[in-house]
Amino acid sequence: MLSEKVRGEIRGVLRNYKNLRSACMAALQIIQREAGHITEADMSDVASLLGVNPVQVEEVGAFYTMYNVRKPVGRHHIQVCTNLSCSLLGAGHIVNFIERLLKIKTGGTTQDKRFTLSTVECLGSCATAPMMQVDEDYYENLTEERINEILDGLK
Amino acid sequence: MNGEKFVTLKVNGKEVTVKEGTLILDAAREAGYEIPTFCYQENLSGVGSCRICFVEIEGQKKLQPSCITPVMADMNVRTDSAQVIAARGAMLEFVLTNHALDCPVCDKGGECELQNMVWKFGPRKGRFTEKKIRFHEKDYILSPVIVKNSNRCVHCMRCVRVCSEVVGKAVLGVIGREAHQEMTSFVRSYLDCDHDGMCIEVCPVGCFMRLPYRYKARHWDLKSAKTVCPYCATGCRMTIQERDGVVVRSIARLGSGFNGRMMCARGRFGYDFLNSKERLKTPLLKVGGVFKEVSWDKALGVIREKFTRADPKKVFGVASARLTNEELYLFQKLVRSVFNSPNLDSTSRWNENASAAFISAAGIPGRGTGIYGAMEADCVFIAGAQISDENPVTDYIVRYTTAAKRNSVIIASSRAMKLDSSSRMSIRHLPGRLGSLLNATALSLYMDYPERLEGTPGIDGIKGKTVEGLGQVSGVEVSDIKSLAGVLRGSASVSILAGVDFLRFREGILGLRLLGAILKTLGKQLEILPLLDRSNQRGAWDMGVHPLFGPGYGEVKEKGLGVDGMLERANEGASDAFYIIGEDILSMYPDRAFAARALSRAGFLVYQDMFMTETAQISDLVLPGASFAEKAGTFTNQEGRVQAAEPLLSPKGEAKTDLEIISAIGSSIAPGFTGADPQRVFEEIRGGLKTYEGIFPGLNDSNGVMVKGSGNTLKEFEEVKEAVSDLGKNTSYPYYLITGNHLFHSGRLSRRSEILRGLLMEPVIEISSILADELGVEDGSRVMVNGRESGAVFSVRVKKGTPKEVVFIPENFEKAPANRFFKRGETVARVNITVHSSF
Numbered sequence: 001m002l003s004e005k006v007r008g009e010i011r012g013v014l015r016n017y018k019n020l021r022s023a024c025m026a027a028l029q030i031i032q033r034e035a036g037h038i039t040e041a042d043m044s045d046v047a048s049l050l051g052v053n054p055v056q057v058e059e060v061g062a063f064y065t066m067y068n069v070r071k072p073v074g075r076h077h078i079q080v081c082t083n084l085s086c087s088l089l090g091a092g093h094i095v096n097f098i099e100r101l102l103k104i105k106t107g108g109t110t111q112d113k114r115f116t117l118s119t120v121e122c123l124g125s126c127a128t129a130p131m132m133q134v135d136e137d138y139y140e141n142l143t144e145e146r147i148n149e150i151l152d153g154l155k
Numbered sequence: 156m157n158g159e160k161f162v163t164l165k166v167n168g169k170e171v172t173v174k175e176g177t178l179i180l181d182a183a184r185e186a187g188y189e190i191p192t193f194c195y196q197e198n199l200s201g202v203g204s205c206r207i208c209f210v211e212i213e214g215q216k217k218l219q220p221s222c223i224t225p226v227m228a229d230m231n232v233r234t235d236s237a238q239v240i241a242a243r244g245a246m247l248e249f250v251l252t253n254h255a256l257d258c259p260v261c262d263k264g265g266e267c268e269l270q271n272m273v274w275k276f277g278p279r280k281g282r283f284t285e286k287k288i289r290f291h292e293k294d295y296i297l298s299p300v301i302v303k304n305s306n307r308c309v310h311c312m313r314c315v316r317v318c319s320e321v322v323g324k325a326v327l328g329v330i331g332r333e334a335h336q337e338m339t340s341f342v343r344s345y346l347d348c349d350h351d352g353m354c355i356e357v358c359p360v361g362c363f364m365r366l367p368y369r370y371k372a373r374h375w376d377l378k379s380a381k382t383v384c385p386y387c388a389t390g391c392r393m394t395i396q397e398r399d400g401v402v403v404r405s406i407a408r409l410g411s412g413f414n415g416r417m418m419c420a421r422g423r424f425g426y427d428f429l430n431s432k433e434r435l436k437t438p439l440l441k442v443g444g445v446f447k448e449v450s451w452d453k454a455l456g457v458i459r460e461k462f463t464r465a466d467p468k469k470v471f472g473v474a475s476a477r478l479t480n481e482e483l484y485l486f487q488k489l490v491r492s493v494f495n496s497p498n499l500d501s502t503s504r505w506n507e508n509a510s511a512a513f514i515s516a517a518g519i520p521g522r523g524t525g526i527y528g529a530m531e532a533d534c535v536f537i538a539g540a541q542i543s544d545e546n547p548v549t550d551y552i553v554r555y556t557t558a559a560k561r562n563s564v565i566i567a568s569s570r571a572m573k574l575d576s577s578s579r580m581s582i583r584h585l586p587g588r589l590g591s592l593l594n595a596t597a598l599s600l601y602m603d604y605p606e607r608l609e610g611t612p613g614i615d616g617i618k619g620k621t622v623e624g625l626g627q628v629s630g631v632e633v634s635d636i637k638s639l640a641g642v643l644r645g646s647a648s649v650s651i652l653a654g655v656d657f658l659r660f661r662e663g664i665l666g667l668r669l670l671g672a673i674l675k676t677l678g679k680q681l682e683i684l685p686l687l688d689r690s691n692q693r694g695a696w697d698m699g700v701h702p703l704f705g706p707g708y709g710e711v712k713e714k715g716l717g718v719d720g721m722l723e724r725a726n727e728g729a730s731d732a733f734y735i736i737g738e739d740i741l742s743m744y745p746d747r748a749f750a751a752r753a754l755s756r757a758g759f760l761v762y763q764d765m766f767m768t769e770t771a772q773i774s775d776l777v778l779p780g781a782s783f784a785e786k787a788g789t790f791t792n793q794e795g796r797v798q799a800a801e802p803l804l805s806p807k808g809e810a811k812t813d814l815e816i817i818s819a820i821g822s823s824i825a826p827g828f829t830g831a832d833p834q835r836v837f838e839e840i841r842g843g844l845k846t847y848e849g850i851f852p853g854l855n856d857s858n859g860v861m862v863k864g865s866g867n868t869l870k871e872f873e874e875v876k877e878a879v880s881d882l883g884k885n886t887s888y889p890y891y892l893i894t895g896n897h898l899f900h901s902g903r904l905s906r907r908s909e910i911l912r913g914l915l916m917e918p919v920i921e922i923s924s925i926l927a928d929e930l931g932v933e934d935g936s937r938v939m940v941n942g943r944e945s946g947a948v949f950s951v952r953v954k955k956g957t958p959k960e961v962v963f964i965p966e967n968f969e970k971a972p973a974n975r976f977f978k979r980g981e982t983v984a985r986v987n988i989t990v991h992s993s994f
Binding site: 040043044053054055056058059060063075 | 324325326327328329331332339341342769902
């Protein structure tokens with residue numbers, strides 16, 4: 001069940017769309033920002049708010065990799081870009097470093113539920129490669145020291 | 156049409172001229188060249204995803220998908236160049252990289268588009284060595300009729316498109332991306348849909364499959380027959396197939412009928428009543444209150460004795476509108492010329508005056524009206540029809556054609572329906588008040604053009620009334636009436652799709668006639684297409700199975716009684732003999748108690764059908780008839796499309812076709828009566844009825860043959876009395892009960908289909924979402940419904956968009972017959988609803 005707060009926020013953005021189906025992405029984003037991931041029940045709820053079939057919400061959720069559908073994540077979601085530019089500048093090394101540091105494999109979550117590590121395709125920040133996104137923020141020109149600093153700063 | 160531009164191009168060196176905007180694919184096919192396709196499907200939006208239909212266009216470096224590329228003038232297209240042929244093979248090689256290739260255990264084997272295509276175009280060998288993507292290990296069940304294997308999917312997305320663009324449910328979606336995408340339901344859950352199996356029919360491979368047909372047969376083991384669906388008057392062309400005497404499926408294929416691949420749940424899955432063990436196999440005579448098997452000779456002897464001794468005025472005949480034209484024609488001949496009785500009818504649900512007036516108002520004696528032609532109009536006004544439930548395939552045709560044409564569909568009904576989402580405007584009027592809405596619309600048009608419309612027949616009836624007043628009576632906002640009138644005024648051509656609610660409520664027919672006359676006077680190109688619920692209702696009327704007119708809508712010497720009158724007479728004890736074929740009066744006549752009382756006094760009651768129906772049980776002699784699958788003959792659908800059918804099986808046991816029985820009864824009383832040869836009978840029809848003059852419907856005619864004008868116009872039926880039900884406030888019974896057919900059922904016939912019972916078993920009541928909230932109930936909750944004299948428990952189905960006061964109970968349930976709630980002469984019943992708490 002969506003919380004009243006999330007429900008209210010979704011209702012708020014519905015006004016921006018002439019065709020309610022178009023509000024699907026925004027609604028899913030609101031849910032994810034609040035809960036970190038999206039459940040099946042969430043998708044059903046969004047469908048009834050938008051007046052569409054649940055499968056039409058699932059389609060959207062399953063298409064965009066930035067939605068964590070049925071994939072619970074930790075308090076902070078680290079997404080390391082492994083596309084061409086980042087890989088050339090050592091993204092592979094960065095991923096290995098974080099895996100060792102947090103003692104998890106890519107796709108995993110630390111035991112204290114603090115971090116989840118994923119790799120993603122291009123985030124459009126090639127000029128500052130290698131880079132990663134943690135939650136909604138970009139961190140660029142990564143080095144091991146920078147990563148230590150960044151992750152220490154996230155509780 | 157005028158103003159259309161044509162372009163000329165070359166396909167494989169051959170010049171072709173086609174309409175501007177035509178797809179290269181269609182142009183090439185028109186020129187006689189074959190282009191293979193997967194994702195392309197007639198009438199669906201193009202996606203161009205499979206790339207099998209590549210063609211080479213001179214001057215363009217890359218091959219182009221012909222199914223989404225329109226032609227341009229002076230294009231030089233090649234469909235057979237070495238590059239094109241190589242590309243086809245390569246695309247198929249790609250498709251096969253993730254296809255399960257489990258053909259030996261796949262139901263589709265032998266009739267699979269992928270199999271056929273690979274056989275024809277290669278590749279003979281795949282070069283990919285990667286592991287195939289597997290979505291799941293075991294096939295999963297999506298509905299009582301649909302089973303799914305995503306490992307065979309070729310990503311053509313026909314299923315997803317057909318579900319939203321044609322069926323209008325949109326319960327299938329594309330989950331995931333690229334090679335990992337799966338076409339399925341929400342989290343692969345059980346579907347709450349129309350179960351029409353359109354996704355199965357369009358699937359080119361064995362991804363969507365029929366659950367009831369699973370592992371039953373290979374298609375080459377099946378014997379087929381072309382026939383017409385028995386469930387509604389849309390009259391879909393279908394092929395039924397049997398193996399070892401058991402009917403295993405019915406299919407609709409492109410090119411075999413006007414419906415293409417379209418069929419609804421009833422048509423596609425309702426065939427299994429044919430195999431029912433309960434089918435009647437011998438004549439049964441009631442002796443001392445118990446049915447005894449008797450020989451045909453004995454049965455015919457009893458009929459001869461009873462019917463020759465009877466007073467012709469006291470002989471009644473009713474034949475179901477599911478029989479063939481030949482049977483109906485012979486039936487009326489039997490009743491009129493052998494029994495010498497004028498009393499015959501084809502339905503027990505509607506009053507004969509109302510049906511005659513409807514026939515006249517809808518212009519049925521005039522000529523046939525094709526649905527595709529009707530959909531060409533600027534405005535399509537659907538009134539008095541529960542189209543989405545009663546004529547599902549007509550609903551599909553309206554949905555996808557209006558999406559392409561972008562014309563205005565306007566719906567006037569008491570209940571919400573699926574088609575509302577495709578309409579420009581949906582008007583909800585009070586049950587039994589369609590007439591006031593039509594009159595208000597007519598009045599609004601009259602006020603715009605008083606001079607031009609002066610003298611239109613029927614116009615005097617509405618003078619002195621106001622749009623506001625009529626609107627209030629019908630429960631419709633004046634602004635809605637004004638916008639309806641506005642759309643009609645602004646349209647050069649108008650089609651009215653008029654359903655059987657006109658007959659159920661015996662009301663609105665005069666309004667339909669008036670509105671039709673007005674639109675004609677205003678110079679609109681007008682088509683009226685009746686939407687009927689029994690497969691051969693129009694045929695029954697054409698054949699003159701009606702007490703007020705004869706074959707071809709000709710005059711009769713003596714007007715007879717319809718079922719209303721027959722039952723009234725029977726109730727008074729003025730009935731000697733009653734011959735009923737296939738019309739279960741007891742479960743269908745809108746006052747069950749009265750019908751039961753009347754039929755018990757009906758004299759000698761002969762009932763002929765496939766099953767021991769409720770009426771059969773109270774009759775004196777039961778004759779085993781045959782199903783549509785055991786008959787040769789013709790059917791005339793609601794459009795006036797005459798289609799031929801051939802038999803697949805022979806009648807069960809000693810049962811006979813209804814034509815044989817009618818003919819045998821006739822000859823036993825009047826030697827020399829017409830024999831039971833359907834072709835000879837149709838010849839007689841062709842010779843006697845102007846409508847059928849020169850009509851030779853063949854089994855391979857994909858479009859059937861349209862009836863012609865009869866040259867007769869029914870005399871205006873002055874005596875048509877519109878029943879106006881009391882809709883006043885009633886606090887004890889606050890809700891208006893209306894009835895009709897459920898999407899999964901048609902009369903009681905479909906209740907003999909185990910598959911359809913699997914889709915919907917228990918009695919349901921449809922209520923509005925507002926009422927559901929008020930009562931605190933949801934889908935599946937149980938409620939007690941009480942009428943003045945009876946009550947029953949129903950399972951709730953919630954419908955958004957229906958007014959709060961309107962509730963709907965389908966007429967199909969034997970456990971809770973809807974006709975129990977109705978009283979003779981009352982077309983809208985009143986009920987109250989309470990939450991049922993014993994569970």
